[in-house]
Amino acid sequence: MIPRGPEVFLWIIGGSAGSFNPIRSFLHQMPYYREVAIILCLHRLRNPRVGMVEAIGALKGWEVSEPDDKTYIHGGHVYISPADYHLLVEATGYLSLSVEEPVHFSRPSIDVLLESVVRARWKKAAAALFSGANRDGAQGMYLMHQAGHFTAIQDPDDAEIRTMPEAALALFEPNVRFKAADFVKVCLQAITL
Amino acid sequence: MLTEFLPDISDAELEQFMQIMLTQHGYDFRGYAPASLKRRLGLVIKKYGFTSLIPLNQRLLTQPEYLRYFINEITVSTTELFRDPAAWVALRVQALPPFFALPEIRIWHVGASTGEEVISMAILLQEIGLYSRARIFATDIDDISIEKAKSAQYPARSRNLYKQNFQAVFPTSSFEKYAHEEGGHLVFDPSLLKNTRFLKHNIVTEAAFGEFEVILCRNLLIYFTPPLQDQVVTKLVDSLVPGGILMIGTKESLFWCSAAKRLIAVNDSERIYRKQK
């Protein structure tokens, strides 16, 4: 049986400008874990020409989708926040969408997603923040850290745009500062803790 | 405290709050999905400098006139003209033609918010020559949004997006036929609302009224838990004539709704359904 709902380990990955390629190549190297769901919250064009699922391409084992509202979380999935909606995690194990106003000019917002994970008092979760040109994600990462979850922030020197990781690092020191090329190792480290 | 950024709200606090809203003020939020509701409540608490729901409850009891502002603040009213243009094209091309011959077409916008969706529908009907036969009801729980909807005026900064969406649905028609800018506002032709009645109505707690050829309920179900989605969609499908159309938001799903059995997809990816005859 594939783990579902609140039993699933959530690996939340946020990024903005300069994060898509490193995250895509990470996903293609990441071994399949049926206990884990990866949730991507990436800032993107409002009306993208190609869907994000297509842009990521087929992965080994992992199923990739842009979830509809109230999708029940399943392990072994990569969920991508749909364009122009916030994605939130419900304590009962569902993904909810919201059209609430953008946060840090962003919808989806990484802060909104991470805040929901903390409010849901999700048991097993970790979060990472990649390159980006704004401050979204900093508060959310800090909340995750305070809630006792594993956090990882891309080394600003390794990031294409350092603003986003730097904004988070100004608030707290995460478990790991990583280089994009090493992120698979970081990801596995959190899962097997 | 969750952090200095955001007040935490425990399940017990939320429970108590919902009980007070129900018994003292007649609003039933029990089936609302907690993630967004807690976030909105957290934002309101923070805005007023409170740290928990207790002073907020107090304020609602001692200053009842504040209730309408509060409802406006915790509901999410984001909307736009022709949101998801492809869905509106599908509505026009695939869903509406069977009604072209009817002497009257009744339409219900559930959760109409500030009215952009209502204006979109009015423009669409105007473009296909059906508007004079339409009878439109637009309802929402939030009377501040309803007041804005009645004015048919929006901030001028909405213009680019609204015009772009309009043009995506009607590439050869002119946006300026319907709206002009005046004193910092984008003002729509008031005749677009002449067949429309705006009503304060709670789809969760109040009965439906009448039968409709078309019901739009978009980006409202996302704020409900699956059981409440099921209950509300049943109410909506009951209010459709056989062959009537239900249109929901493009990321909403009928997966948890038993009434989906009574619907056939007109365009599944644009979330447009027809009630079986």
Ligand SMILES: C[S@@+](CC[C@H](N)C(=O)[O-])C[C@H]1O[C@@H](n2cnc3c(N)ncnc32)[C@H](O)[C@@H]1O
């Ligand atoms: C995000 S807006 C959707 C606006 C429009 N339908 C659209 O899709 O662009 C959601 C609206 O639903 C309203 N609403 C929330 N709960 C409601 C209820 N129980 N009954 C009626 N309307 C409700 C809110 O006040 C808000 O105006």
